[in-house]
Amino acid sequence: DARSTTPPDGSKGWHLEHADFTRWFPLASEVSFRADLIAMNPPFSLSWYVARLGALGRSHIEAVADTFSAYRQKKTIDSTLASLLMAVHLLSGNGNGFMVCNADTARRLLGDPRDADATPSPIRRHIWCWLDIPGAVFEGVQTAFDTAVLYFSASHGQRNYASDPPLYLAATSPAPDSVAATLTTARTSRPFAHKGRC
Numbered sequence: 187d188a189r190s191t192t193p194p195d196g197s198k199g200w201h202l203e204h205a206d207f208t209r210w211f212p213l214a215s216e217v218s219f220r221a222d223l224i225a226m227n228p229p230f231s232l233s234w235y236v237a238r239l240g241a242l243g244r245s246h247i248e249a250v251a252d253t254f255s256a257y258r259q260k261k262t263i264d265s266t267l268a269s270l271l272m273a274v275h276l277l278s279g280n281g282n283g284f285m286v287c288n289a290d291t292a293r294r295l296l297g298d299p300r301d302a303d304a305t306p307s308p309i310r311r312h313i314w315c316w317l318d319i320p321g322a323v324f325e326g327v328q329t330a331f332d333t334a335v336l337y338f339s340a341s342h343g344q345r346n347y348a349s350d351p352p353l354y355l356a357a358t359s360p361a362p363d364s365v366a367a368t369l370t371t372a373r374t375s376r377p378f379a380h381k382g383r384c
Contacts, residue, residue, distance in 0.1 A: 207228075208239060211238070212239075212241055215275070220276060221276055221283075222280070224282075226269055226270075226273055228269035233265065234262060234265050235262060236260055239263065242272065243255060246275075249309045249311055249312055253309040264291065266287045274312050274340055278340065281339065282338070283337070283339075284335055284336060287333070287334050287336065288334070289319075289332035289334035290331065295307060296309065296310045299354040310352065313338045313342075316334060316335075316355070318333070319357045321359065
């Protein structure tokens, strides 16, 4: 399903494609598609077929290939982790992105950013900021869970885990004002000075 939008002023609009990401990804990889910005809210708690994502094992991003290697002999991979791997793989050299996901799932798959002794997944070195939002963020969801927003960059993968972990932020509530204040305070108190941060 594809559609284009043209703003009233005649400027260039958005071109939208609706597709199964796991079926589109191999095609995008084959033509070396790259994006400067990727925003994601992938489906939670799904398992995707590893066979469709073989390009991740040959990724030009070392951390993507290393993380995916643990799943080569398995049939499926968690949709949250797979989405992050695909996004980092598809970013341009200075590209950035963010992903909304279940915070508990992110900690389980990537390592808890609050635990200095945890051994994180290799892909976590591309995450430059991790924002936790407590409580119910999504309307109409019966079960409340904490949400994580992971900000990542393709060019941010050479960091040392110990000396330069992701900037970890925790909002005090799911209210938009609380989240905005958390991000604003973080920018004021600790400038995003590392390569790949925007």
